[in-house]
Amino acid sequence: MSQHDFNIANQSFPATRTDLNNALAALASNSSGDAEPATKYANQWWYETDTNTLKLRNEANDAWISIAVLDQSGNAVQSITTAGLTLGATAISATGAEINQLDAITRGSILYGNASGATARLAKGAAGTVLTSDGTDLSFAALPASGAPPVVFPSDWASPTNTYNSSGTWSKGSLGDDDYVWFFMVGGGQGGGGQPNTNSTARGGEGGRAMLLYGKAEVFDGGTYTIGTGGAGGTGFHGSNGAATSFTPAAASYVSGESSKSTGIAEMNNTYPTALTNILELVKGAASSPNYISASELTPHLFGLGVLPTNYITFLYSRLGDFNLSGNVQGSVFSGGSGCSAYNTGNNTGSISLFSGNGGASSSSGSPSAGTFPGGGGGGSAKVSGATGAAGAAGQVRVYHV
Secondary structure: OOOOOOOOOOOOHHHHHHHHHHHHHHHHOOOOEOOOOOOOOOOOEEEEOOOOEEEEEOOOOOOEEEEEEEEOOOOEEEEEOOOOEEEOOEEEOOOHHHHHHHOOOOOOOEEEEOOOOOEEEEOOOOOOEEEEEOOOOEEEEEOOOOOOOOOOOOOOOOOOOEEEOOOEEOOOOOOOOOOEEEEEEEOOOOOOOEEOOOOOOEOEOOOOOEEEEEEEHHHHOOOEEEOOOOOOOOOOOOOOOOOOOEEEOOOOOEEOOEOOEEOOHHHOOOOOOOOOOOEEEEEEOOOOOOOEEEEEEOOHHHHOOOOOOOOEEEOOOOOOEOOOOOHHHHEEOOOOOOOOOEOOOOOOOOOOEOOOOOOOOOEOOOOOOOOOOOOOOOOOEEOOOOOOOOOOOOOEEEEEEO
């Protein structure tokens, strides 16, 4: 330990030599000592021996800057004091706590960004689980019974990424080829019928049928979608059918067995299952035929919702409008609601839809309601000379990035 004022006094030669040696010893030992040097200089080093701290005097010569704490027994640097660290030309912005996530990380754990935007650990899942995303956070979930990877659903069916009310060509834009998307398509609603006779029934128009397509962005990219028009109201038992809403892949690709898959009345049969049907996954073909796209209905258990939402009895189509079963008792989750049929009763509301348009009301006075956009069926009209049913609403396409 040695300290010096680094000022060589005017003195005899032997004393001068001693003074010089003392100054050099202080310089070599970084002015070490348990108390600071009596005379201090800007940018002077001082090793504080009682705390094992290496310090540097600031430019203003009014304070010390702590550089590092040394471990004298272990012959190592114990800690470095810094307000920031730069490697190469890159400033390190991670906190010490975040960097410490790398220390003694448990086997199988991964690092991810948490809700606070900080680095955190996610422990490995149990055997047989896979890493999934809900669109916001990561988690491990069990594989479906079939062993197939779980389908990622939109976080909110009521909030699509894009909505299309007129026909066009779809582009994946900034999405990667392997990013997944959903197409929710609803066809045009059928027009309601019109009957002048008191004892005749004029059927309400059926709501536009719905179809869900799921797959990677690359198989949808460049494909065209056609929005189905709503059917006109008629003067017979029912009005005109609504047109189907369809998707046709790009010219270089096709859906197995068909040039397109569409929604619409002709697409479905007259059974009324509550399970989700008419849901197709578009999958790119094998490497030997890279432009081939096969269509297969997704495994039903992947869509097992258990029970339908309250007041809804179907998923992807709407039951025919019925004069004695009007209103929400005939609700559909995805398809347009059907218009109410007309008979001897007065005005009755059509069936509702959770994500598409409601069906129109019937009328016994010649003023039925049109179906609500998108896809609602028109109401029927009866008991009035020249009675004409109301029109169905046009369809729509909604796209979700998942």
